[in-house]
Amino acid sequence: MKIAVVAPSNMLKGEAAERVGAIVDGRGDCELAIHPQCFLSDGHFAGSDEDRLSALREVMADSSVDAVWFARGGYGSNRIAEAAARDLPDAARSKLFMGYSDTGFLLAAFRKAGLEVAHGPMPQDVLRDGGDAAVNRALDWLVRRDPAALEPHLEQPAMAFNLTVLSTLLGTPLEPDFTGIELLIEEVGEHLYRIDRLMFHVTSSSKVRKVARIRPGRASDVPGNDPEFGSDERAIVADWCGRAGIELGRPADIGHDSGNKVVPFGRFPE
Amino acid sequence: MKIAVVAPSNMLKGEAAERVGAIVDGRGDCELAIHPQCFLSDGHFAGSDEDRLSALREVMADSSVDAVWFARGGYGSNRIAEAAARDLPDAARSKLFMGYSDTGFLLAAFRKAGLEVAHGPMPQDVLRDGGDAAVNRALDWLVRRDPAALEPHLEQPAMAFNLTVLSTLLGTPLEPDFTGIELLIEEVGEHLYRIDRLMFHVTSSSKVRKVARIRPGRASDVPGNDPEFGSDERAIVADWCGRAGIELGRPADIGHDSGNKVVPFGRFPE
Numbered sequence: 001m002k003i004a005v006v007a008p009s010n011m012l013k014g015e016a017a018e019r020v021g022a023i024v025d026g027r028g029d030c031e032l033a034i035h036p037q038c039f040l041s042d043g044h045f046a047g048s049d050e051d052r053l054s055a056l057r058e059v060m061a062d063s064s065v066d067a068v069w070f071a072r073g074g075y076g077s078n079r080i081a082e083a084a085a086r087d088l089p090d091a092a093r094s095k096l097f098m099g100y101s102d103t104g105f106l107l108a109a110f111r112k113a114g115l116e117v118a119h120g121p122m123p124q125d126v127l128r129d130g131g132d133a134a135v136n137r138a139l140d141w142l143v144r145r146d147p148a149a150l151e152p153h154l155e156q157p158a159m160a161f162n163l164t165v166l167s168t169l170l171g172t173p174l175e176p177d178f179t180g181i182e183l184l185i186e187e188v189g190e191h192l193y194r195i196d197r198l199m200f201h202v203t204s205s206s207k208v209r210k211v212a213r214i215r216p217g218r219a220s221d222v223p224g225n226d227p228e229f230g231s232d233e234r235a236i237v238a239d240w241c242g243r244a245g246i247e248l249g250r251p252a253d254i255g256h257d258s259g260n261k262v263v264p265f266g267r268f269p270e
Numbered sequence: 271m272k273i274a275v276v277a278p279s280n281m282l283k284g285e286a287a288e289r290v291g292a293i294v295d296g297r298g299d300c301e302l303a304i305h306p307q308c309f310l311s312d313g314h315f316a317g318s319d320e321d322r323l324s325a326l327r328e329v330m331a332d333s334s335v336d337a338v339w340f341a342r343g344g345y346g347s348n349r350i351a352e353a354a355a356r357d358l359p360d361a362a363r364s365k366l367f368m369g370y371s372d373t374g375f376l377l378a379a380f381r382k383a384g385l386e387v388a389h390g391p392m393p394q395d396v397l398r399d400g401g402d403a404a405v406n407r408a409l410d411w412l413v414r415r416d417p418a419a420l421e422p423h424l425e426q427p428a429m430a431f432n433l434t435v436l437s438t439l440l441g442t443p444l445e446p447d448f449t450g451i452e453l454l455i456e457e458v459g460e461h462l463y464r465i466d467r468l469m470f471h472v473t474s475s476s477k478v479r480k481v482a483r484i485r486p487g488r489a490s491d492v493p494g495n496d497p498e499f500g501s502d503e504r505a506i507v508a509d510w511c512g513r514a515g516i517e518l519g520r521p522a523d524i525g526h527d528s529g530n531k532v533v534p535f536g537r538f539p540e
Contacts (some may be wrong), residue, residue: 043500044463075463078470168467171441172474193345195316197438200348204442228315 010074075103170246186217280344342394345372456487488525
């Protein structure tokens with residue numbers, strides 16, 4: 001079982017790579033191939049668009065690689081997602097691709113292209129409090145599809161997205177078909193007024209209105225609102241779902257934290 | 271000439287109302303009716319959605335009102351824009367509506383509904399450095415359609431939006447027809463990586479790709495990027511226009527500052 005790590009957004013920290021390497025060595029059930037591109041730096045990004053796309057396409061086409069694990073989020077995978085999903089090599093079709101946050105742009109594009117993708121923890125998450133558990137959970141899914149890694153209340157084929165990422169992929173060539181899916185959302189570092197604006201945008205989309213339901217994950221590191229917004233993130237999601245006629249599902253166990261669970265796209269666990 | 275002021279987003283400051291009142295008194299060419307709703311407060315907003323919608327609908331239906339001037343931006347006009355543009359009273363069709371920033375949601379919805387709208391300075395702008403000039407420019411357009419108030423290089427029927435507002439109205443019922451228009455954009459207080467993500471979103475829209483060209487206004491108060499982004503806002507706009515096959519027009523003289531010029535939607539000044 002060989003897992004390739006590439007960084008389609010920002011640079012992976014060396015410390016994270018070392019700690020994840022040690023976890024993998026301790027487990028002994030997989031081999032980790034951290035692509036050197038993960039440590040490139042070009043302005044905001046882990047190398048130029050060409051560097052990041054080329055590393056991603058390389059591991060997609062490598063038949064010795066069983067899974068592609070995105071190193072971390074940040075910003076930038078949208079800049080290469082359309083090209084990454086074009087003219088897919090056959091070898092890409094037998095792999096699982098996993099990440100979350102900014103890499104949701106790739107999850108969307110790859111899901112749309114028929115690849116197996118999952119929302120789940122990434123290598124850089126090892127640096128969070130409790131990060132070892134997050135990394136082991138991700139590996140449990142990558143290596144043996146352990147149901148214990150899953151978000152515990154998936155009732156329907158699902159997708160999971162960072163709310164900002166979801167908002168900015170609507171109407172683009174990356175937008176997947178949301179019909180009948182359970183849509184899990186999470187957010188980090190956004191003011192409540194921004195969450196409200198994003199929920200307005202997302203729930204006003206006729207495409208998003210085809211979902212079975214929306215389930216709110218965690219919104220973490222929400223900066224203070226001045227003045228007080230007058231509501232909280234759960235009430236905001238409920239309000240916009242109500243206005244749009246979208247069913248509000250139970251809270252989702254996902255977020256920018258080490259408790260973040262795995263959500264395989266479009267798959268309904270038995 | 272009677273100009274009604276309502277606040278569809280955040281509360282107007284009393285000091286701004288006083289200073290604009292004094293400017294209007296000094297000019298003697300118009301009467302200003304600042305609706306008491308401008309000073310309501312309900313959490314983030316200038317009163318509840320019902321309060322803000324009701325005040326707006328009241329002045330829209332008032333045949334003694336010649337123009338409706340939005341008091342300021344902030345956040346919240348999207349929450350009432352669809353309802354505000356529904357079942358329009360006849361009296362609304364002979365008025366001009368003006369604002370920018372968050373009130374762009376209303377400009378879009380009203381333009382789509384066939385009303386006369388313009389991007390331009392708002393009463394709260396009087397508190398900026400040079401704010402008197404901004405307010406006089408707005409009044410020059412509201413009262414006598416003075417061409418000197420206009421963005422000086424409009425070559426085609428135009429629209430102007432804050433970039434975040436534009437991104438979050440795409441795909442909603444507020445989205446106007448962009449075919450053949452010159453699209454002026456401006457931004458405030460957003461990191462370069464966010465401007466890049468917004469430009470990805472906006473220029474990936476098949477609807478936006480129908481514009482004649484995009485013209486970048488000012489991006490002000492851009493917080494520092496860590497690490498350095500590697501590009502600036504002008505280069506970002508040029509990059510995404512290039513990728514999308516959208517013509518890049520000359521810089522636009524609009525922004526969150528007292529130099530902000532008037533852009534009448536869909537009108538081509540002779």
